[in-house]
Amino acid sequence: MAPTPALDPKLKEKAAAVRDTLAQALALHKRIAYANSLGAEAMVLTDIIWTDLPQIDVFSIDTGRLPQETYDLVDRLQRRYRRTLRVVHPDAAALEQLVARQGMNGFYDSIEARLECCRVRKIEPFRRAIRGYGAWITGVRREQSAQRAQGNPSEWDAGYGLYKLSPLLEWSEDDVWQYIRALGLPYNRLHDRQFPSIGCEPCTRAIQPGESRRAGRWWWEQAETRECGLHPNRGRPPLIPVAASA
Numbered sequence: 001m002a003p004t005p006a007l008d009p010k011l012k013e014k015a016a017a018v019r020d021t022l023a024q025a026l027a028l029h030k031r032i033a034y035a036n037s038l039g040a041e042a043m044v045l046t047d048i049i050w051t052d053l054p055q056i057d058v059f060s061i062d063t064g065r066l067p068q069e070t071y072d073l074v075d076r077l078q079r080r081y082r083r084t085l086r087v088v089h090p091d092a093a094a095l096e097q098l099v100a101r102q103g104m105n106g107f108y109d110s111i112e113a114r115l116e117c118c119r120v121r122k123i124e125p126f127r128r129a130i131r132g133y134g135a136w137i138t139g140v141r142r143e144q145s146a147q148r149a150q151g152n153p154s155e156w157d158a159g160y161g162l163y164k165l166s167p168l169l170e171w172s173e174d175d176v177w178q179y180i181r182a183l184g185l186p187y188n189r190l191h192d193r194q195f196p197s198i199g200c201e202p203c204t205r206a207i208q209p210g211e212s213r214r215a216g217r218w219w220w221e222q223a224e225t226r227e228c229g230l231h232p233n234r235g236r237p238p239l240i241p242v243a244a245s246a
């Protein structure tokens with residue numbers, strides 16, 4: 001495994017635990033996909049996976065409504081790691097039908113319309129992208145939201161029929177940014193403009209001082225509905241032990 005210079009020893013340990021966890025998961029599940037959200041946590045996981053665990057397949061979903069800064073980040077990542085990110089798009093016919101039904105910005109009209117847009121632009125492409133894998137990896141962290149606080153590092157994802165691994169669950173936001181800065185990793189420039197969590201451009205705004213880090217996502221909705229549907233609560237005992245610090 002490649003050394004990780006300039007990292008605080010504790011963080012180095014945490015990163016090593018993530019590597020070990022993912023290596024164990026690979027041995028167990030054989031085929032694993034990493035759904036790269038291109039957020040700050042994704043920079044840590046992309047670095048670990050593309051540096052040390054290239055057997056893990058990495059993909060991102062382009063909803064067609066991402067900010068330009070996110071597309072720029074994809075270019076920078078590909079240049080740094082000399083890898084091509086697999087980009088998965090919505091089904092063209094389903095997208096045409098969605099726009100015909102609700103218009104270009106119909107997602108503002110109701111929670112149902114918003115979830116339908118997320119379903120066509122994110123969930124269906126995601127479902128297609130993970131087909132045939134034994135597990136998928138996500139960068140969610142416990143402190144990101146009340147719902148995410150209830151997650152497990154390894155859990156059966158009944159909705160998609162495979163295991164879901166969250167190796168950064170116990171990482172703090174500070175851990176993530178220390179890792180990014182110590183290694184000089186690329187990151188989305190919107191993070192420097194009070195966008196801690198970035199999704200589609202029309203559904204993400206900067207946060208105000210004192211607001212939660214996800215307050216800028218679907219800001220017109222109540223906090224409890226602000227998920228795209230990729231991370232509903234699910235339960236089943238962990239299949240593999242995951243290091244406490246991962």
Ligand code: SF4
Pocket residue numbers: 063065107114115117118119121122199200202203228
């Ligand atoms: S975040 Fe907004 S634009 Fe993106 S898929 Fe969901 S509703 Fe549609």
